[in-house]
Amino acid sequence: MLFMVEMAVNLPPDMPAERAEQIKATEKAYSQQLQREGKWRHIWRVAGLYANVSIFDVKDAQELHDILMELPLYPWMEISVTALCRHPSSIRSDDK
Numbered sequence: 001m002l003f004m005v006e007m008a009v010n011l012p013p014d015m016p017a018e019r020a021e022q023i024k025a026t027e028k029a030y031s032q033q034l035q036r037e038g039k040w041r042h043i044w045r046v047a048g049l050y051a052n053v054s055i056f057d058v059k060d061a062q063e064l065h066d067i068l069m070e071l072p073l074y075p076w077m078e079i080s081v082t083a084l085c086r087h088p089s090s091i092r093s094d095d096k
């Protein structure tokens, strides 16, 4: 199943810079591992914001939920999830 996930990050201004950098590095490694596994298919920065739009390709909503709960930045994120399905006009054979 494909899902569009919008994530906005709001780190507290008083979080020590070193702690913030450590969490971001852990988040990056977690995200890149899921990208290599094909579960996190796309990640795009939203221009001008500390936010991203991502596409996940997972078995079901439960798997997506489990992945999102493990995001190191999860405690400081606002997340919205939209289920996707194939558009009848798509010419991409890898859309499903």
Ligand SMILES: O=C(O)CC1=CCC(=O)O1
Pocket (backbone or CB within 6 Å): 007, 009, 027, 028, 029, 031, 032, 050, 051, 052, 073
């Ligand atoms: O920078 C972000 O948008 C938050 C984030 C999610 C995965 C990642 O590597 O960073």
